[in-house]
Amino acid sequence: MKKITQLAFFLLVALLLSCGGESYPLASNDGGISGTGNGSSKSSLAGSAYKGPFIQDGEVIVISIEGDNSSEIANSQIRDNLGDFLLEVEPGLLSVSATGRFYDETEATYSEESVTLKALVNKDPEQQASIFVNALTLLSHDLAVELINQGNSYEQATLEAENKVKDLLTAVTGDIPTSQSFLNMNISNTPGTTAEDNAYSLYISSLFTEAVNERRVEAPQYTMTMLLNTLAADVINGDPIDEDTLASLQEANGRLDAASIQQNLEAVLIGETIAPIGDVIETVSPGLVPPSNLTTSADPVAGAQRFCFDMTADCSSPEHKAEITVAQGHTYDLQIDDNADFSSPIVSLQDWQRNYFDIEHASLGSGTRYFRVRKSHDDGQLSLWAQTDFVVP
Missing domain, CATH: 2.60.40.10 (Immunoglobulins)
Structure with missing residues (x-):
């Protein structure tokens, strides 16, 4: 990919995007969710999955969570190379899981690795829902479920879990204020989202990708799943980021190129305004500089x-x-x-x-x-x- 011309690259992207026109079933059960009722209480759950954007044919599974019990109620596929999905589900506390390959926004390639990302949604029966399933929603997912099982409301649990994720990542990012839930953070400035929050989300996505790519130079078996699992465990256990992972993330920051990331994403998210990741890189970088003249x-x-x-x-x-x-x-x-x-x-x-x-x-x-x-x-x-x-x- 790095050796082809820019024109050839854009033609390749256009060809890949043209494959997104096929239709997929909204859910696997035509006669109502999990075979119960006639589906009259169902409503749409739409969204996008990205660690950059997931590519077509990735799988989306929705699980209903009720206390210690859970059951799959719907599944579908990623509809295009933009990570988009659409299902019909019954209301309640839902775990949305997306599994597939993704576009690497730092190197303008498609990943060989398949990853699974999750998001926790409290589906209102009266409203259509649109969500973004991303690395941040994954890191907060398990702790939020645990807190809800301890008696906290969905709002209390998700807020506390998201704060724990941000606290963990401050070792790299410092204190970057956000105003929206992780579910509402995109990597482009779509209507209803906040540019500053999107920039934070895109920064974390790109930082993780760059850290994994660099670490693979010395440890070829290292994967995005390993990084995500390590950080998710830190959130659950209340542990700080271990020194090796921290160093990978800190050094990855110095290699992020905001202009290249923006150009790479503009090639696949055609017509979208990419979140201003450069603003976050500029905010984070000075604090990562080591003490001088030791x-x-x-x-x-x-x-x-x-x-x-x-x-x-x-x-x-x-x-x-x-x-x-x-x-x-x-x-x-x-x-x-x-x-x-x-x-x-x-x-x-x-x-x-x-x-x-x-x-x-x-x-x-x-x-x-x-x-x-x-x-x-x-x-x-x-x-x-x-x-x-x-x-x-």
Whole structure:
């Protein structure tokens, strides 16, 4: 795909889109949902599935959730290469699951991997429903179901679950305000959606894709499903993002190209206004920059090791003392280890407030040691680590 001309690419996309004209049944049961009644209480449930847009022939399944019981009540297929689907369902608490391949908005290719995304919907019997099934709705789905089973209302459960997802992702994104439910977040500015929320949704979609693509360079078996399952488990368990996944997401941010993503999506979402992902990239990126000019120097008189960061002067220069400041808007996380992968830190400090740190050699043993530092911003965002090594005599 990367080697074909732009004209050939657009012709290929047009050909793929032209395959979306076939019709599919709205549901698998013609005589009423699950064989009960005559279907008179059914109403339409329309929407789109994307991690970029799902492609034609992906499967959509709707499950009715009642306490600890659940049952499939409808199924259909993705109708086109835009991720669109349409079913008729009975009202109530519904889990909508979409499984299929998707368009990779970062590389302008179609995925080889098939993924499953879910969304939780409280279907009103009096209203037609239109939803977006996406990575964010998947991450909040299981926790919302659990909270509802604990006695919370749908509104309370979904709000709390969505906040937990956003709290988890602040380690990368920082605090980005949103106003709409995840169900109402698209990757283009369709009527009834909010551009800022759509931009957040598109950013998360592209960030996940870029992180998986890059991680596959060293781990070819790594998949989008693995990433989504890892993050969904963190949401349920209340755990922070593990260091390997966090690093993948942080580094992926630096490779996102807003102009390319917009152009790629415009080629498939013809006539749509793509969400302004560049605004989010510009908001997120400064906070991911690691502490600058990390240097280290041994103090033979005190028998200690000094570390300086976010200074112009190096630790070896007496002028560094004039540049020691108290952090504003962030603190520092510090680690020292005898392993380069920091798997068993000798020192691990959080909320360190100065851009200077020293430690006596006697507490570190002897040999090569590794030091790293990152910023922990007040809104929860974590920067990349700055790292150096030193020798303890």
